[in-house]
Amino acid sequence: MKNVENLMREIEELRAQLNDQGKRRGLHDNDVLKKSEILDNLINQYYLLLREESGKKVH
Numbered sequence: 001m002k003n004v005e006n007l008m009r010e011i012e013e014l015r016a017q018l019n020d021q022g023k024r025r026g027l028h029d030n031d032v033l034k035k036s037e038i039l040d041n042l043i044n045q046y047y048l049l050l051r052e053e054s055g056k057k058v059h
Helices: 002-025 030-058
Strands: none
Touching (some): 002 030
16 A cells, blocks of 8 residues: 555645646646656556555455
8 A cells, every 4th residue: 555655745846846837838838748647557557556455455
C-alpha cells in the first residue's frame, strides 16, 4: 500500500505544477503538454497498482 501512497503523492504534486504552469503558459505550451502526458502515465500506474493491491487481498 506504500507504493500506492507514494504514487498518489507524486500525482498530486505534478497535478499542482501542471495547473500552475497551465495558467501561466497556456495549455498548448510544450512543457505543459509533456507534464500532462507524464500525469496521465502516473494515473494509469496508480490504477494498475490499485488493481494489483486489491487482487492480493482477495487471494
